Amino acid sequence: MNDTIIADKRPLHIRIRQDIEAQIRNGELKPGAKIPFEHELMQTYACARMTVNQALSALSAEGLIERRKRAGTFVKLPRVDSTVLDVPDIQIEVAARGETYRFELTSKTVRRASKAIETELAGKDGRILHLTGVHYAAERPMGHEDRLINLGAVPEAEHADFSTQSPGHWLLEAVPWTQVENQISAINADAETARLLWGDRKMVCLLVERRTWRGAERITHVRQIFDSATYRLIARSTRDENS
Secondary structure, eight states: OOOOOOOOOSOHHHHHHHHHHHHHHTTSSOTTOEEOOHHHHHHHHTOOHHHHHHHHHHHHHTTSEEEETTTEEEEOOOOEEEETTSOOOHHHHHHHTTOOEEEEEEEEEEEEOOSHHHHHHHOTTOEEEEEEEEEEETTEEEEEEEEEEETTTOGGGGGOOTTSSOHHHHHHHHSOOSEEEEEEEEEEOOHHHHHHTTOOTTOEEEEEEEEEEETTEEEEEEEEEEETTTEEEEOOOOOOTTO
């Protein structure tokens, strides 16, 4: 009996799209995984760049992948959801969705408060800790952080190891807060933010500015810029049944 070879009659761009989609759906390509470069797919399928681009554009439109200039194409990460009325622990939230988390500390400075925002936090003669760093989920940058901590209120923060945990995670465990203020807005990334988040200046970001208190004492002021494709804030409230 002769073997019959059935030709694959699907258009090539559809076959490429469906092949990649199948690898994503079955877990072979996990969230955050890098998709082969266009020239690699061209070699694999012996096709033109236009064909590969058509397949990737369809996957992007379906929300399965994200394409970043200079960085490449990746399986899209699910968004991290945080409650607007709370102080989210990004480290815990990322781990809860089964992904590896890390915080990359890029600068750490101790100085006397001088700028208006610093003296508001710590007073004219107060000492502040200034930290900057990047939050990563599945080895992809999801947000940049610029944080001030009042060392008069939290002196132990000066010697805390923020190379193994995020400042936000450490503060939530070390200093119970009693009041929080969140300001949220949408912005376009500047050149430095785009570089840090592996994006471009057209990417839309979520800007969160947060202040916390313990009683009358100011604890921290943080400015966080997130890739809006990987992070969102949710407002949730409960209505009193008697009202």
